[in-house]
Amino acid sequence: MQLVQGFSRQRDVSFVRVSLGYWRGMVQHGRPLKQVQSPPPPDYVIAQSVEPQPILEVAKAAGLAPSELDLYGQFKAKVRLNVLERLRDAPTGRLVVVTGITPTSLGEGKSTTTVGLSQALGAHLNQRVFTCLRQPSQGPTFGIKGGAAGGGYAQVIPMEEFNLHLTGDLHAITAANNLLAAAIDARVFHESTQSDEALYRRLTAKGFSPIMLKRLQKLGIEKTDPKSLTPEEQRRFARLDIDPETIAIRRVLDTNDRFLRSVRIGLAPTERGYERLTGFDITVASEIMAILALATSLADMRERFGRIVVGHQRGTGLPITADDLGITGALTALMKDAIMPNLMQTLEATPVFVHAGPFANIAHGNSSVLADQIALKLVGADGYVITEAGFGADIGFEKFMHIKYRAAGTAPRVAVLVVTLRALAMHGAGAGVRAGAESNMVRHIENIRKFGVRCVVALNRFKDDTDAELATVIDVARRAGACDAVVASHFEHGGKGAVALAEAVVRACTASTDAQHDVPRLLYSLDMPLEEKVRIIACEVYRAARVEWTAEARRKLEKLEQLGYEKLPVCMAKTQYSFSDDPEKKGAPEGFVLPIRDIRLSAGAGFVYPLVGEIQTIPGLPTRPAFYDIDVDVETGQILGLS
């Protein structure tokens, strides 16, 4: 049968020709907004005021064949990974990563800038462009934050699809993560309540499945007939003997449910007292999400799932993996559609991939490697892919380089650093931009330059900002090493408001390269000890004086090294509100001691994450949640009130 979704090896040669025709000017890339209102109305009103292009048209203009798409309604599509095969030998475009200074709790418009810049490049400068965004958690949409599709006249549409179910990828992650969690506790329970013999007999009643043979190999048992194992081999095969205290997989929900932060499970009589304290995280904090974001193919994703460490064996302390549980294939089955990037569009009809959204705190906070890679092939040598990195550059950009770039192999040409006067004022000593208020921006610029990446500062203009203040900041930015700094007003004006920014980005991408300063480089190598990797990030990026490990963290660090995980990169779990571990330390603090309280493993995603202070992994609902405003017009089916 023809594949439902996936990886047909057919190539449609005639289509390649047709799509190249598009690139040669048959279709303009994007479509400028006809008019904007001032001041801009609420986000959902703007989003619903623009008729989206049928996604099939957006896809064609982007160089995708209809056979490479799975439509999800008229305005969303999944893009099959076989497009990468068709474009294997195509040249790769220019990657631009959007990051920001240390943010306020209101956000400084990083997504909005990512979208606005794309609209400017595509619909105004007629460049080939693709935007790659993270899919937001659905939880905050109903809580405090509202949507994350950009804002004002720089948005991804339909914004209600973007902010709610999209094509179900987050739901697939919830399902996969929770199947894994349920399987762990059920296995512990069954092992605790059954004899070796009964356990082995039930496990092998249908013979050895392929994944069971993999476990036998790992155990060094070279047999394929269940009857041929010695009682000792049977016991080693059947008893994972996971220490419940070491279970590393928490359950997840894509809901802001504070009462699930810490829960005691297994209290029903049927669980016979095998109760346990655990908790729920928000879905985007799942390791399954981090894996989705870093996987380079379906096979790679499956391999990574298999490596997930779910806990450690009693006594030996050996890691027990998803492969040992026999669940790798089922996780892959649940995630096989989610691995395909989701195609949407901006208000100005430029193409957007929305794909993966790992928690920027305990994971790496960047959209998927696959979306970037497909987009880079689709835009071609002279095109632009604008991708966003979560939080400030100390977190999102550092992880973009050390984790995502390392996994994907594609370096950014330019980093766009988003700055607002509002945030600078917070980093200064109170209201207004005073001397020293730019210190935070200056340090982020310096950091980006350390990685050998050019920096363009995008100064998002708010209505009360004065020209003089803006000019000061631009001047400081240039002197600090930014190759350019420009004011942008895409929130109010759409792509038109970001044309100067787009031009600066084009210049930065195409200017001749200074081999010494403009070659992307990493600050640590994987061969260094984990402790040294942490030290380099803490001292070079955060500018801590030194790192202090708790005894518990050091014990875990040593165990990770013993178990052979010392070659992994590190993914710091730190507050986004300061370079330091203290969210109150604004500006550019230095000389502080960075405490490491704990260090954990995401073996499937392929990193360890040291915890700097408390990280909240499931938000709550405020007294007056955003859901009060959300409704559906039952006559038209339109969603109302999303911001």
Place this chain on the structure above:
Amino acid sequence: MQLVQGFSRQRDVSFVRVSLGYWRGMVQHGRPLKQVQSPPPPDYVIAQSVEPQPILEVAKAAGLAPSELDLYGQFKAKVRLNVLERLRDAPTGRLVVVTGITPTSLGEGKSTTTVGLSQALGAHLNQRVFTCLRQPSQGPTFGIKGGAAGGGYAQVIPMEEFNLHLTGDLHAITAANNLLAAAIDARVFHESTQSDEALYRRLTAKGFSPIMLKRLQKLGIEKTDPKSLTPEEQRRFARLDIDPETIAIRRVLDTNDRFLRSVRIGLAPTERGYERLTGFDITVASEIMAILALATSLADMRERFGRIVVGHQRGTGLPITADDLGITGALTALMKDAIMPNLMQTLEATPVFVHAGPFANIAHGNSSVLADQIALKLVGADGYVITEAGFGADIGFEKFMHIKYRAAGTAPRVAVLVVTLRALAMHGAGAGVRAGAESNMVRHIENIRKFGVRCVVALNRFKDDTDAELATVIDVARRAGACDAVVASHFEHGGKGAVALAEAVVRACTASTDAQHDVPRLLYSLDMPLEEKVRIIACEVYRAARVEWTAEARRKLEKLEQLGYEKLPVCMAKTQYSFSDDPEKKGAPEGFVLPIRDIRLSAGAGFVYPLVGEIQTIPGLPTRPAFYDIDVDVETGQILGLS
């Protein structure tokens, strides 16, 4: 902007003409299987051996306009509700409900018969036919049960889509249910930790939203300016004062996670000791699911969501609803796509709606009213809609009549009662069909006749069944009041194996009506007291001697009556393995006492559900779960091992 999904009022008159052309013989309805293997290979091998028709073709052949579809890939589509408007004046087809005798734990092939009968009607008898099935819970797919798309050569394809995410409706229910649950606990927490004044100020900081005005109306406060309320009015508005002991909404997951049956939540320090014992149900047990299945429009679904009782007020005992929480619109936004039925196809390319799957135990266990209604219009006066009712006829068919038929207004012409010798043997005294073994079947036939519905018995043939045994059963069935009884072998032969059954169904639907016996009727009226409704079901359908209420259940019954819920129908929560409350009582027990341990309210779905014995609302994973066999071929993307 053109609606993304929903309810455009445009009618495409030319299309109506074209689609009528289809009906007049332009396109054959369905496409017989070219060949079958004997014995049949595993379900997923059969399912993947047939190339599905593009769903657009299936839709066109079924009389749907492309503008009435939202495609989800090539082989699934959602059908917009505006089709009902276009077909408002079209004649309605014949509704056939498939039910069964008291089942064994292996299932007797009810879904398979529903699909096989449809394949026979469409692809072999060239009748216009539509199949309406429930969407299965994803949990059991990875546990014991395997898939639920039918089996053998009578399946819905692609079966992996059917059994996994489909179009995300179950995920939407999980999200909506858990948002509601989170909102309840968060509200209790915020009310407990804030003064009247702070609470009111935060709730009304953005003024009164429309749903807040609705609450004011309910409280008899006719004001629209937050500043104008007296302190007493402010307190009444802001304090729902839900008694945590009465919270009626449990959280849900679509995962077989036994450790979540009973959990203590709120144990993190941030919840300041407001911990509480609660639990998770499987997603299909959510009231949101029951509402989806019974809603007749988007507006009706929204109204029902608003009526959900989430708990009772301390002191007054008054019900607090989703409307009071202000969350009705958000729930509707999460469910606005889920309300559209999902179009798929059988192995013989006849059209199928897969839509809603309320737990047959604590809810009514029938697929959606909307899917049936749309299908009945699409097939037209001479066409057939084959819809399935969960469990045995004592549960699924009784609820089909008393709850779904009452909500939908469309009576079945015929009930098909699925019977297997295997199940009859279990109801007799051991192996083989002996005297009295048919008692269970006989009673189900009698019960169906009590409702004035014609009964056709479908005897699903297994390979070791003898002709003599089958002939005996057929004879007994006819004498018991079935208008026909036929042997079917669709599992082995596809629609061809159910042609005799299909012909019997056609005869039963078209034979002249005996006004006395063949007019659908209900066994109780809504005006009767709740206790009397329960008694009628227990004594007339189950044949209990009498009903015994626990003191607790009686207390709750009285409270429901006081609160004005006495006009609702009742939805019995009883084991499916016996007419009685004891799963071990096989055959046709009588004279037993039916205990009612508890009675609960689903005010949104519109029924009360008395609990007869313990009902397990979240299954567990066995020692060797089905997930061991499930995998994805990473080269082709095909899912392997689903049964």
